[in-house]
Amino acid sequence: MLLLEERGLAEGATGRNGGHLAFGSNKDLIDAIAAHGVEEALIIWRFTQDVVELIRQFIDRHQVDCDLHFNPLATLALTPLELEQQRRSFEVMEAGLPVEFWDQEQAVQQMHSPHFLGGCLYKEHTQVWAAKLVLMRMADI
Known part of the structure; x- marks a missing residue:
């Protein structure tokens, strides 16, 4: 795991993060499709799903109590x-x-x-x- 912070750990954006692990790009899916096409927008969506799964596996493997919730x-x-x-x-x-x-x-x-x-x-x-x-x-x- 690599974490870059300007100051101390979790003092910057990591510490203020709302914790939402969202799927897709930072655009509405329709806007992402307009910008990248259907196939590319869905590739981005699936990539972010894979990243969330890797984070879940990391948390499970290291038994980190960090309020992981699926809602x-x-x-x-x-x-x-x-x-x-x-x-x-x-x-x-x-x-x-x-x-x-x-x-x-x-x-x-x-x-x-x-x-x-x-x-x-x-x-x-x-x-x-x-x-x-x-x-x-x-x-x-």
């Missing part, structure tokens, strides 16, 4: 434009990625808020406390 993640729309973007992403993803589209009724039922117009539930999402991972692993060295 679904909902992205929700507050505007019609956001809902359309969610729907377009879902239409691409439903062909092989674990995602569920929520209409407004489902979003209200699941989130207990009348403000959401709908969204997507990504069934595979991972969180880890990055600072704990770094500091606990370094304590073993």
